[in-house]
Amino acid sequence: MAEYIKDGTIRLSNGASACSYAAAVGKMEGEGPLGQCFDYISQGAELGEKTWEKAESKLQQYAFEIALSKGKLQKQDISVIFAGDLLNQCTGSAYGLRDSDTPFIGLYGACSTMAESLMLASLYADMRLGYYFAAITSSHFCSAERQFRFPINYGGVRPPTAQWTATASGCCITKSADKPPFIKAVTAGKITDMGVKDANNMGAAMAGAAYDSLSRHMENLKRTPDEYDGIFTGDLGQVGTDILHELFEKRGIDISRVHKDCGLMLYDREKQDVHAGGSGCGCSASVLCAHILPQIAEGKLHNVLFAATGALMSTTMSQQGESIPGISHVVEISDTL
């Protein structure tokens, strides 16, 4: 049974294993620094579909199917799918997985959804509420752009704090613990609104949430950043990363040595025009499934915090002048139980 520590932090007593994981990405992500690691790289953003929404659904479907086949599983083996994405009504997940014929729990946590779904999938596995559980998220530059910003061919100007929505999807399948990577503890995020109103500066809107969840997780489990060899935040980008470092510095904690941000890892900001870095559910999901989990399995990383961050922004509320609430969930992954 999982053990509740306090304030949202849960320690998994049996533990859960991430037994299979896969990432499917777009062309641009494939050309980035992690290009070698992905299981599927699409040649175009369309993926042979007529609409961007269908393309995103397909990307998510691919990630799920590849993760299944890598783990030598059938979809019937999956007890519950936890999935989400950025679009209205979680379009990418609901339509991408509508033929999965598997119990489905749809989630919305904006770009933090991968940590949210992995957290739930791990808890289910820890408590043995089934056999295998899938955590899947996706995002697509074009579908996000047309819903949240402008048509693709509109020549709008992007400020330097803006982030680039990743065309990517990641799927991680969990089961009760047998071999690493092990999920050992989780902390559910709190909605943290630091009063940031600029919808083009998501990094600033989310950094406060990342700070809150990370410090809460370490405090509740009585850990220090030095005990980890990697603290990965979701997609704070350059602006959010700088803010996060400073927030910790103010309390005399230096996390800059172990901290990395998925939004900065996915792209080469010198060569690829992504402004402050990548974002979107698929950004942290693909980095987790293609880079972080394999590194733990190979023993290159030992103790890792994965804190995907999300801006729970509604375009309507943003236009009504409201500030942007942020959230961040933390999952602790390790190579030992």
Place this chain on the structure above:
Amino acid sequence: MEIFIEYLKAFLVGGFICAIGQVLIDLTKLTPARILVSYVVAGTVLGALGWYQPIIDFAGAGATVPLAGFGSMLAKGMREAIDKDGLLGIFTGGFTACAAGVTAAIVFGLAVALIFKRTDRTRQE
């Protein structure tokens, strides 16, 4: 030489009007839609006061091509319509003045939507 100066004037004035827009974007975080609206309204006001015509006389397309020129055209069309039709002109002047540009945008927009496939901007070069 004369023709060169004419182009130079169009370039400098047009470039300057656009550069003001960029300053607004960089410093005030105004959204593109707000910038466009500001330009048209500013152009209408300047046109109404008769201050925009001298810029057009000086720079030609350098003044008519930016959206402020569109605004000044609205003011000019309004004046002409009222001179011709009186009260009714208040209701017809604006649309008459901008009819060519707007109709072109609608028709070509429809044509593009019919003919072209959507392009993928994630392919960067």
Place this chain on the structure above:
Amino acid sequence: MDISKKEYEQTAKKHAGSSKMYITIPMAFLIGGLICCIGEFFLNMYQQLAGLDFDQASAYTSITLVFLSALFTGFGWYGRIAKHGGAGTLVPITGFANAVVSPALEFKTEGYVLGTGAKMFVIAGPVIVYGIAAAFIYGIIYYIYGFFS
């Protein structure tokens, strides 16, 4: 949370990098100026070769530029130029055309009526609304003024 909103705001402000204005402004000047020069070229052509007066030539110039912008938008080139041009591609009438054509193309997946038709002015609509409204107010003033002069 042991950090106040005010403290956070100061931290956030410090790290919100600003645009490289020494690049963006000259680029807007250059590209905006060039688009105006293309306009000047057509304006001259229509006046000299077709013998039109300034106003007519100017209207044809607008139509031509709108056409070219629509074509560039269709090929996906306008957005690429705009990435460098900033306000230089936004402020000229070509920017207005791009704002009309890009949603028309983008939303055709939702149908020609509810997609293309309904969303065509989703960005450029305010320009028409406030342009016409401003002209209308001027019209009233001009009309009333006419009685006293």
